Amino acid sequence: MKERIAIIGCGLIGDSWAALMTAFGHDVTAWDPSPRMTADFETRVDKARKQVWQVMPGARPATGNLTLAATLEEALANVTWVQENAPEQLGLKQELYAQIETYVSDRVIVASSTSSLTWSELSIGMRHPHRLITAHPFNPPHLMRLVEIYAAQDDMRARSVAFYAGLDRRPVVLHRDAVGHIANRLASALWREAVNIVAEDIADVSAVDAALVHGPGLRWSVMGAHMAYHLGGGEGGMAAYLKHLGPSQERRWQTLGSPKLTPEVCEKLIDGVAVEAAGRSIASLALERDDALIRALRAKTQ
Amino acid sequence: MKERIAIIGCGLIGDSWAALMTAFGHDVTAWDPSPRMTADFETRVDKARKQVWQVMPGARPATGNLTLAATLEEALANVTWVQENAPEQLGLKQELYAQIETYVSDRVIVASSTSSLTWSELSIGMRHPHRLITAHPFNPPHLMRLVEIYAAQDDMRARSVAFYAGLDRRPVVLHRDAVGHIANRLASALWREAVNIVAEDIADVSAVDAALVHGPGLRWSVMGAHMAYHLGGGEGGMAAYLKHLGPSQERRWQTLGSPKLTPEVCEKLIDGVAVEAAGRSIASLALERDDALIRALRAKTQ
Numbered sequence: 001m002k003e004r005i006a007i008i009g010c011g012l013i014g015d016s017w018a019a020l021m022t023a024f025g026h027d028v029t030a031w032d033p034s035p036r037m038t039a040d041f042e043t044r045v046d047k048a049r050k051q052v053w054q055v056m057p058g059a060r061p062a063t064g065n066l067t068l069a070a071t072l073e074e075a076l077a078n079v080t081w082v083q084e085n086a087p088e089q090l091g092l093k094q095e096l097y098a099q100i101e102t103y104v105s106d107r108v109i110v111a112s113s114t115s116s117l118t119w120s121e122l123s124i125g126m127r128h129p130h131r132l133i134t135a136h137p138f139n140p141p142h143l144m145r146l147v148e149i150y151a152a153q154d155d156m157r158a159r160s161v162a163f164y165a166g167l168d169r170r171p172v173v174l175h176r177d178a179v180g181h182i183a184n185r186l187a188s189a190l191w192r193e194a195v196n197i198v199a200e201d202i203a204d205v206s207a208v209d210a211a212l213v214h215g216p217g218l219r220w221s222v223m224g225a226h227m228a229y230h231l232g233g234g235e236g237g238m239a240a241y242l243k244h245l246g247p248s249q250e251r252r253w254q255t256l257g258s259p260k261l262t263p264e265v266c267e268k269l270i271d272g273v274a275v276e277a278a279g280r281s282i283a284s285l286a287l288e289r290d291d292a293l294i295r296a297l298r299a300k301t302q
Numbered sequence: 303m304k305e306r307i308a309i310i311g312c313g314l315i316g317d318s319w320a321a322l323m324t325a326f327g328h329d330v331t332a333w334d335p336s337p338r339m340t341a342d343f344e345t346r347v348d349k350a351r352k353q354v355w356q357v358m359p360g361a362r363p364a365t366g367n368l369t370l371a372a373t374l375e376e377a378l379a380n381v382t383w384v385q386e387n388a389p390e391q392l393g394l395k396q397e398l399y400a401q402i403e404t405y406v407s408d409r410v411i412v413a414s415s416t417s418s419l420t421w422s423e424l425s426i427g428m429r430h431p432h433r434l435i436t437a438h439p440f441n442p443p444h445l446m447r448l449v450e451i452y453a454a455q456d457d458m459r460a461r462s463v464a465f466y467a468g469l470d471r472r473p474v475v476l477h478r479d480a481v482g483h484i485a486n487r488l489a490s491a492l493w494r495e496a497v498n499i500v501a502e503d504i505a506d507v508s509a510v511d512a513a514l515v516h517g518p519g520l521r522w523s524v525m526g527a528h529m530a531y532h533l534g535g536g537e538g539g540m541a542a543y544l545k546h547l548g549p550s551q552e553r554r555w556q557t558l559g560s561p562k563l564t565p566e567v568c569e570k571l572i573d574g575v576a577v578e579a580a581g582r583s584i585a586s587l588a589l590e591r592d593d594a595l596i597r598a599l600r601a602k603t604q
Contacts, residue, residue, distance in 0.1 A: 116550065138517040139534075146517035170516040178504045179557055183517035185499060186492050186510075187527070188554045190518075193491035194527045202480045208488075209526020214472040215440040215448035215485035216492075217526070220519025222594035224511020225489070225496045227587065230575045232441075235584055238575045239568075246563045248418065252490045253560070255481055261548045266541075273532045273540045282537055285529065292524035292602070299601030300594070 002026055002064075003163070006075045008096065009085035010037040013113050016141040017083050018066060019048035023142075024167050025061035030068055031075035038068055048142045051290060055143065055297040057168060076103040081163065083135070085113045093117065094125055101127050109156060109163075111135040115184060118177040119150050133160050136181050137169075143293045145170040148181040186225075196257025198272060199265045205272025221296060304328055304366075305465070308377045310398065311387035312339040312370075315415050318443040319385050320368060321350035325444075326469050327363035332370055333377035340370055350444045353592060357445065357599040359470060378405040383465065385437070387415045395419065396427055403429050411461060413437040417486060420479040421452050435462050438483050439471075445595045447472040450483040488527075498559025500574060501567045507574025523598060 003026050007014050010032035018028050022045070032038050045066060053060060069075035076082065082100060086093050093112065100110055112122055112134050123129035133151040138144040147164045149171050151157035157173060164171040174181060180188060194208050203211070219228060226238070233241030259265060277285060305328050309316050312334035320330050324347070334340050347368060355362060371377035378384065384402060388395050395414065402412055412434050414424055425431035435453040440446040449466040451473050453459035459475060466473040476483060482490060496510050505513070521530060528540070535543030561567060579587060 138521070144517060144520065146513055148513060148517075170512060172505070172509045172513045172516075174505050174509070176502070176504050178499070178502075180554060182499055182505055182510055182513040184554075185495050185558065186514055187518045187530075188551060189495035189558050190488050190492040191527045191531065191551070192555050192558070193487050197480070197484055197487060198528075200478070200480075202478050203474070203476050203484055205528045206526075207474045207476070208484055209528050210472060211448055211450060211474045211484040212488060212522050212526045213524065214474075215446060215450075216489045217519060217522025217524075218446065218595065218598060219440070219591075220514050221523035221598060222515065222519075223587075223591050224508075224514045224519070224578075225493045226500075226507045226511050226571065226575050227578060228489075229493065230579065231584060231588055231591065233584075237579075237584060238572045242563060242568045242571065246568065249490060249493070250563055252482060252486075253494050256487065256491050256494070258555070261544060261552055266544045266548065269528060269544065270540045273528050276526075276529060277532065277539075282533060282535075282539060285525075286533055289521075289525050289533070293520065295601040296520060296523060296598060299597040 001166075003081045004079045005029070005081045005083060006031065006069075006079040007083050007085065008032075008072070008075065008100070009087075009113075010034075010041045011085060012139070013085040013137065013141060014083075015041060015044040016048055016137070016139075017085065017113070018045045019052055020142045020167055021083075022064040022066050023049050023052040023056065023060075025064050027064045028066050029075045029077075029079065030066065031070075031072055041068060042066065048140070051294060052142050054294050055301075057301055072099060073103050076100060079104060080108060082108060082110045083113065084110060088114060088116050090117055090121055093122055097122070097126050097132065106131070109133060109159065111160065113137060113141075115181075116179065118179060119152060120177055123152070130156060133157070134177065134181070135160060135164065135171075136183075138183055140290065140293075143290060143297065145297075146183060147171045148174060148183060150174040150177045150181070192259065193256050195261070195265065195269065196259040198268050199259045200257060204275070205269060206276035209276060303468075305383045306381045307331070307383045307385060308333065308371075308381040309385050309387065310334075310374070310377065310402070311389075311415075312336075312343045313387060314441070315387040315439065315443060316385075317343060317346040318350055318439070318441075319387065319415070320347045321354055322444045322469055323385075324366040324368050325351050325354040325358065325362075327366050329366045330368050331377045331379075331381065332368065333372075333374055343370060344368065350442070353596060354444050356596050357603075359603055374401060375405050378402060381406060382410060384410060384412045385415060386412060390416060390418050392419055392423055395424055399424070399428050399434065408433070411435060411458060411465075413462065415439060415443075417483075418481065420481060421454060422479055425454070432458055435459070436479065436483070437462060437466065437473075438485075440485055442592065442595075445592060445599065447599075448485060449473045450476060450485060452476040452479045452483070494561065495558050497563070497567065497571065498561040500570050501561040502559060506577070507571060508578035511578060
């Protein structure tokens, strides 16, 4: 179904969503209170949309219209879906929802891209709290297929899953809302140990990153961690793994570190990543990442 | 340089190494005390070698000879390199090294594929402890490029890095030996939270795996965790990230779980992975994984 979508917040997440949604034929109206965010918005959207096309399965639909609205009210006129990408401040988002609810009809879903806030916090004070869902994309959202969804009602959940699946995303459903959803909880847990390895002088920043990219990262790009241990159990699968190696995993968990981001540790991380970057700018590294992601995504559908 | 290599231990790691090393032109003699392990060894090596060829860069060299030796002494005759893949039992490996040292010349490196033991433990009692290195591959080693190396002496480290790089591996060097090296420490840290999310009913096993595969796993297959946070800092890089978001990461770390593998949690994991496997056997899942890894590896070198 073609939706009329309001993108609220025109930063890095907003331009990504706009590129993806228009590439799949939806009409989008975007709004941001800051002229700095809207100034080059359409250029950024065009650039990201070209990347979407590189990994788009099937025939390319007619591109949806993209309109920059002058006001929030204008952006929300006659929309059927709102994707909110405002800064991660609870009060600011709650105020925004109060305004949004005055402008849109009761059937409109308000999807928050929030990475660090939860539905339970965000929905407080809403007239129709169940119209709010969290739909957290993984950066950059126009390339990464993951969307983590929490919806408090079955029908909202089903509508959301169908909507994001229609954008060739891979919606993943949470039973309970949790800080960091799933992916950022996993990323945070891994990074804690990645920091520990550097803090404890076991290995350099670049060695840790190379070990991840050429080892577990590559494996996890094709198979999840639970499934990998299922295979690790041989013919007996996860049950055999847990029986034979569960106790040693529990012992291993005890040996993992709890680093603090002290000035010394921060200096090691900053210096180490500078060595790894080897003079490449952030923009150049992001471009390399996107190119590699596009190759990896195309390989998956070959 | 062409090496004459002894593969000691003909299980899943041994056949993988033999496939890779012969594919790169080295002559290999393999030995295992168990006839069950040697029975179909050559068939397994042939199968894995075909997969190596699918991802091999450049021209394919003449395949090295593969010989099954009847005794350890025979396997070690005139070799220049030993790759040991015995079961993960400290005493067993130490006894094996004592025997190996009686058969090989002083210049021969003994490389242990150990995943869970450390150089400090393994080298105890050796006549030439510095000839021992740990060279931990990531399963399946004939496809995954990571080899984690700890060597106690500079010249041994340099020889080892050159040897594995010559097999198109990506050697990563540890400054200190640590249980789980780098990759399995990261994997263990991530899995602890993956188990926690299931234990706490935040999401299903299959949702956690899908979130990883389509989110951080894919990203980590092209960019390490430290580098990803460097980009997360925008123009200011890691320094800006740590300044603005370091404190929130430290708070996030406090909210991560410390699950126990209780019977109830184990049941959830076993049932959840069965739902995800949807009737596919371990062998079929492993084949899918290998096919996907081969596509991903080929995409990286396109």
